[in-house]
Amino acid sequence: MSTDYAIRPLTPDEVLIAVDWAAREGWNPGLSDARCFLSVDADGFWGGFLNGELIATISVVNYDAQFAFLGFYIVHPDHRGQGYGLRLWQAATAHAGDRLIGLDGVQEEQANYAKSGFQLAYRNIRFGGPIREALKGLPDGEQSTSLNELTAEVEAFDRAAFPAPRSKFLSHWLTAEGHVARALYLDNELRGYGVIRPCRSGFKIGPVIADDAEIARALTSALLRAVPDTVHDQDVFLDVPEPNSAAGELARDMGLTPVFETARMYTGPAPKIAVDRIFGVTTFELG
Known part of the structure; x- marks a missing residue:
């Protein structure tokens, strides 16, 4: 893993990139989703930047003092398996503090989410x-x-x-x-x-x-x-x-x-x- 890896909240234009990546992964986002999502928690969208280039995204959106929801957890295919996603995950989930966090994850990643303390509720x-x-x-x-x-x-x-x-x-x-x-x-x-x-x-x-x-x-x-x-x-x-x-x-x-x-x-x-x-x-x- 390169040492020139920075994590920070995404700008509104960078959130559009995250939405594009979600479309590429088959999540089929809505045409107006980004603006609606940003209305909840403008600081809830995070990115990992390698040498200044966005290579990983995640959202941990705080709805209120008790509940947050996690989504858009995507690492660019060229940089998977190198620890960049985990570091971003840890930084972004800290944004939720002690809130209960929910997510909708693909079935094949369920075991990995369980390692981070997530429990299956239903499909x-x-x-x-x-x-x-x-x-x-x-x-x-x-x-x-x-x-x-x-x-x-x-x-x-x-x-x-x-x-x-x-x-x-x-x-x-x-x-x-x-x-x-x-x-x-x-x-x-x-x-x-x-x-x-x-x-x-x-x-x-x-x-x-x-x-x-x-x-x-x-x-x-x-x-x-x-x-x-x-x-x-x-x-x-x-x-x-x-x-x-x-x-x-x-x-x-x-x-x-x-x-x-x-x-x-x-x-x-x-x-x-x-x-x-x-x-x-x-x-x-x-x-």
């Missing part, structure tokens, strides 16, 4: 397939309403299904360029909300947080029907937590098939959240 499974085919397995009815800003009601609804408050993130996520957000009310009561966004390849739906499978199905239908007909031949992806069997059933009813999976892990006991209400994970990079 997340990415389903994918053509939008046109997915719509055939969904209801036609339009029951939802546009969600153009973060309301206190939506924030409280989301909080039950996420380990920390994330108002800054959601304020950007709901309104980012290309994102479409919908909410579903029954008898003037919020029963679910969701977002669809354009990605490097196709579209992703996430989050979808709903009281039950019927609400989730109606929301997913509304989100997909918000996509122009001209792109219905493109793929849509839905990431679902394996313990929520109803979410997996919804994906299969849409004709989607598993294409990728991650291990959701935490540095301590898994936080008590309503996994049975999560029908679409927001993002593997930020939870």
Whole structure:
């Protein structure tokens, strides 16, 4: 390992490089993801620089005083296996202090994450397939309403299904360029909300947080029907937590098939959240 190796937070332009690397690794980030991610913790994205050149990235984003999420852990292929990634990991995780840290890691790295104190909570499974085919397995009815800003009601609804408050993130996520957000009310009561966004390849739906499978199905239908007909031949992806069997059933009813999976892990006991209400994970990079 060279001694001319420096570790520091990334600038916003360098975060765009990290997003490009994630795309190269097959994570298929959204087109507006970087700006949304930076809204949570501007000092949460780190890089390792060898002779001034970026060769490794990681994010450890602090949501609040208790919870952080780790992602974008990538070392350039030319520099793997030389200890650069480990040094960056150690420096970046120190940014989280004594917070509980979560991550979504590829299955083959699960043992390495366990060595750093992470415990498996459950698997997340990415389903994918053509939008046109997915719509055939969904209801036609339009029951939802546009969600153009973060309301206190939506924030409280989301909080039950996420380990920390994330108002800054959601304020950007709901309104980012290309994102479409919908909410579903029954008898003037919020029963679910969701977002669809354009990605490097196709579209992703996430989050979808709903009281039950019927609400989730109606929301997913509304989100997909918000996509122009001209792109219905493109793929849509839905990431679902394996313990929520109803979410997996919804994906299969849409004709989607598993294409990728991650291990959701935490540095301590898994936080008590309503996994049975999560029908679409927001993002593997930020939870």
